[in-house]
Amino acid sequence: MGFRDQPRHSGIFLDFDGTISDIAPTPGGAVLHPRAAEILPRLARHYPLCILSGRRAADVASLVGLPRIHYVGVHGMEWLEGDEPRLDPEVLPYLPALDRARAEIREVLPGLPGVNLEDKVASLTLHFREAPRSEEQAVRLAEGLALRLGLRARRGRRSVEIRPPVEIDKGTVIIRLARGWKLRRALFAGDDLTDVDGFRGLRYLMREGGFEGVAVAVLSGETPVELEAVADLTVQGPEGLIDLLTGLLLD
Ligand SMILES: [Mg+2]
Structure with missing residues (x-):
């Protein structure tokens, strides 16, 4: 079959x-x-x-x-x-931390030319496909925010994502x-x-x-x-x- x-x-x-x-x-x-x-x-x-x-x-x-x-x-x-x-209900408790991460990213984004923020509400993705030289800074920013705000940073292809630490x-x-x-x-x-x-x-x-x-x-x-x-x-x-x-x- x-x-x-x-x-x-x-x-x-x-x-x-x-x-x-x-x-x-x-x-x-x-x-x-x-x-x-x-x-x-x-x-x-x-x-x-x-x-x-x-x-x-x-x-x-x-x-x-x-x-x-x-x-x-x-x-x-x-x-x-x-x-x-x-949204999955497990995500809801992390929305305030994501709000803070979003605000901080918007503040520093002008200093990272070519890096784009994709706001997905339940997660935030920094894309650096068009700015390979900003990769290290973008990843460091995401990892720093995740650590400080109780979120998780995860690498993708030419991107890094900040997301709630839920098993979804x-x-x-x-x-x-x-x-x-x-x-x-x-x-x-x-x-x-x-x-x-x-x-x-x-x-x-x-x-x-x-x-x-x-x-x-x-x-x-x-x-x-x-x-x-x-x-x-x-x-x-x-x-x-x-x-x-x-x-x-x-x-
Ligand atoms: Mg794909």
């Missing part, structure tokens, strides 16, 4: 940036890959389909712009109910949804460090038994070795992933 035999019990979980979109110089420049726009609605007719991003849930929903897809944002800390964003990540989301949707198997594809959490979620479900997980690393010139090392399959960029997903189409 496989995905195509039991589509209702076979989940497809996908990261967005670098996975079903090509990496853009700025977060605002990313667009859904045109071939993904063609096949995702066809997959969503048969398979439970979730886009699981570090972006805000409404942001990734508007970038993908397709119905019948479950959108989860900020690495699992936010999701959409209808069009309304909902792409893996815990996959575990929760796989149970809720009564999945017997799931595929998760991602390209970055936070996607390793998703792979870990699949492994956890497999250890429980009766579950088949497929961890797909989407490779680029910037793939973290940690991701590739723990993947079941690797594909070359969004094109390679879309080729793989095309094999799951039922009509």
Whole structure:
């Protein structure tokens, strides 16, 4: 038995940036890959389909712009109910600390040219893709704030994120949804460090038994070795992933 035999019990979980979109110089420049726009609605007719991003849930929903897809944002800390964003209740006690971090970042940001702040409410991401020379300062700033305010700093690709110290990540989301949707198997594809959490979620479900997980690393010139090392399959960029997903189409 496989995905195509039991589509209702076979989940497809996908990261967005670098996975079903090509990496853009700025977060605002990313667009859904045109071939993904063609096949995702066809997959969503048969398979439970979730886009699981570090972006805000409404942001990734508007970038993908397709119905019948479950959108989860900020690495699992936010999701959409209808069009309304909902924060995980575990995050709420940390909002005042995030407010303080946001205010301090805004004060020092003019001294870090080319570094952009992406405010995701439940977390704050400093992007330095366009300012590699500011990387060290941006990371030091994030780590300092996190330590002082009881938050956590986490590296991503050309970015660093300040987030609450709660055990919510792409893996815990996959575990929760796989149970809720009564999945017997799931595929998760991602390209970055936070996607390793998703792979870990699949492994956890497999250890429980009766579950088949497929961890797909989407490779680029910037793939973290940690991701590739723990993947079941690797594909070359969004094109390679879309080729793989095309094999799951039922009509
Ligand atoms: Mg990504």
